[in-house]
Amino acid sequence: MAIKLMIVDDSKFMRTLLKKVVVDEYTVVCEATNGIEAVEMYEKYKPDVVTMDIVMPEMDGITALSHIVQQDPEAKVVMCTSVGQEEKIKKAIAAGAKGYVNKPFQGPKVLQEIKSVLGA
Amino acid sequence: MNSIKVGMADFKVAKDNGSLITIGLGSCVGIALYDPTTKIGGLAHIMLPDSTRYRSTGSKINLAKYADSSIEKMLEKMKKLGANTTHILAKIAGGAHMFKSANGFLKIGEENVKAVKKILKDKKINIKAEDTGADYGRTVELDVANGNYSIRSAVHGTKVV
Amino acid sequence: MEGEVNKLIQLKMMGDKGAERTVESLSMMLDMNVDMKISSVNMVSLFTIPEIVGGDEVVSLFSQFSSTISGSMFCLLSPDDTKKLVSSLLGDLDNEGSDGMCDEMQQSAAEEIGNIITSSFVDVWADTFAIEISHDPPLFANDFADAIVDNVLVEASQSCDYVILFNSTLNVVNADINFNILMLPDPDSLQKVFDLFENVDL
Numbered sequence: 001m002a003i004k005l006m007i008v009d010d011s012k013f014m015r016t017l018l019k020k021v022v023v024d025e026y027t028v029v030c031e032a033t034n035g036i037e038a039v040e041m042y043e044k045y046k047p048d049v050v051t052m053d054i055v056m057p058e059m060d061g062i063t064a065l066s067h068i069v070q071q072d073p074e075a076k077v078v079m080c081t082s083v084g085q086e087e088k089i090k091k092a093i094a095a096g097a098k099g100y101v102n103k104p105f106q107g108p109k110v111l112q113e114i115k116s117v118l119g120a
Numbered sequence: 121m122n123s124i125k126v127g128m129a130d131f132k133v134a135k136d137n138g139s140l141i142t143i144g145l146g147s148c149v150g151i152a153l154y155d156p157t158t159k160i161g162g163l164a165h166i167m168l169p170d171s172t173r174y175r176s177t178g179s180k181i182n183l184a185k186y187a188d189s190s191i192e193k194m195l196e197k198m199k200k201l202g203a204n205t206t207h208i209l210a211k212i213a214g215g216a217h218m219f220k221s222a223n224g225f226l227k228i229g230e231e232n233v234k235a236v237k238k239i240l241k242d243k244k245i246n247i248k249a250e251d252t253g254a255d256y257g258r259t260v261e262l263d264v265a266n267g268n269y270s271i272r273s274a275v276h277g278t279k280v281v
Numbered sequence: 282m283e284g285e286v287n288k289l290i291q292l293k294m295m296g297d298k299g300a301e302r303t304v305e306s307l308s309m310m311l312d313m314n315v316d317m318k319i320s321s322v323n324m325v326s327l328f329t330i331p332e333i334v335g336g337d338e339v340v341s342l343f344s345q346f347s348s349t350i351s352g353s354m355f356c357l358l359s360p361d362d363t364k365k366l367v368s369s370l371l372g373d374l375d376n377e378g379s380d381g382m383c384d385e386m387q388q389s390a391a392e393e394i395g396n397i398i399t400s401s402f403v404d405v406w407a408d409t410f411a412i413e414i415s416h417d418p419p420l421f422a423n424d425f426a427d428a429i430v431d432n433v434l435v436e437a438s439q440s441c442d443y444v445i446l447f448n449s450t451l452n453v454v455n456a457d458i459n460f461n462i463l464m465l466p467d468p469d470s471l472q473k474v475f476d477l478f479e480n481v482d483l
Contacts, residue, residue, distance in 0.1 A: 008420055011396070013371070013389035013393050053430060055415075055417070055418050057417075060415070082393075082399075083400050085414065087407060087413070103310075104397060127328055129438065143336050144426075144428045144433035145431065146427075146433075148431050149318075167434075168435065182442065184320060216432070218428060219420035222432075228436075248315055256424055257335060280465070
């Protein structure tokens with residue numbers, strides 16, 4: 001059965017790039033452009049795994065992550081973000097992120113991180 | 121043509137010939153005042169609408185920063201040069217928001233334009249031309265010999281009002 | 282006097298570190314060699330900043346950051362350089378027929394460059410002081426550089442006339458592309474920055 005993935009990023013460019021990276025391995029069931037959409041779409045589409053940006057309008061990725069994890073404690077979210085500072089990484093992990101990839105990223109690194117989160 | 125530069129939070133006046141220029145009007149407003157009967161002109165580059173609301177906590181307040189105090193002071197200087205306030209007309213440009221999805225302080229341009237218009241109305245100064253608001257920057261030049269106000273923008277080129 | 286000089290030296294070190302991290306991130310993102318040409322920090326009159334950036338037409342990515350310290354960051358580059366960069370980033374995603382910066386995908390790619398630059402700079406500050414700093418998604422503008430900064434400087438002008446300005450120029454080697462990166466900490470953040478310097482060994 002195809003693994004369902006949700007992409008969350010306010011950047012159309014990044015969403016397109018990520019789709020290209022994952023296209024052979026996963027089915028992108030939905031794309032959210034901010035944290036509010038991410039929470040709503042998670043509830044609606046129940047993806048198996050999520051890639052989540054942090055810097056977004058309306059609601060940032062870490063806040064969205066907390067809401068999603070509250071809904072579904074088993075949620076598999078990989079933070080995929082330009083933000084690499086230690087305090088943010090700690091915060092994301094504490095909020096329930098299962099993986100963390102820094103932009104700019106190489107495609108294989110993202111795939112590896114998603115795989116390892118799904119496998120865990 | 122002899123050009124006098126007007127900086128940010130600044131104003132200058134001149135008589136008979138030459139021009140007054142101010143560059144980079146984003147949310148700031150370039151206020152040109154001109155008395156055609158005496159060929160006396162002034163150009164102000166204001167940043168904030170109201171000196172009473174936004175007063176600096178520093179010891180010295182820069183009056184040219186604010187629409188109200190800048191217009192007041194500029195008119196005084198023009199009068200000293202011999203301008204007749206009943207003949208003065210205004211041409212204004214600027215007060216934009218440079219980012220399409222702007223909010224908060226980035227939209228101060230609208231406040232600036234509103235304030236300038238109110239102040240000029242209260243002083244019974246007719247606004248003969250305006251190019252304000254929208255989302256593009258302007259650079260302006262007032263020709264003191266004839267009161268022509270040229271307004272240059274990246275999107276619309278140069279127009280003379 | 283020594284205290285003041287020390288502060289400037291510390292600020293310079295932070296500016297250099299931020300620029301270096303940005304160079305690394307950009308090199309990786311663009312898969313090109315990026316160099317730092319200039320990295321400076323000065324106290325300047327706010328009113329001179331429009332002259333410093335000049336009146337040429339530029340693409341600007343602007344972002345505000347906040348938390349313990351807050352401020353603004355600009356990334357400025359010429360429209361031609363932006364197109365070159367964005368084209369190379371987008372590759373086959375680029376719409377070759379499009380004119381100017383109107384294309385949504387091109388603008389999005391430019392914004393993402395701005396996002397990565399802001400993150401790189403800000404992350405260095407956050408990690409040096411072991412604090413958290415958040416930044417907003419970048420805002421895009423294509424207009425006279427001085428008019429763009431004018432819009433942003435108005436807020437700072439409420440409380441002060443002088444600001445600390447970090448100014449870096451990065452160059453994409455062999456592609457003749459230059460980035461100008463400006464960072465302005467908010468005036469009321471500066472004292473907090475100096476307090477934070479007391480606790481770290483740069």
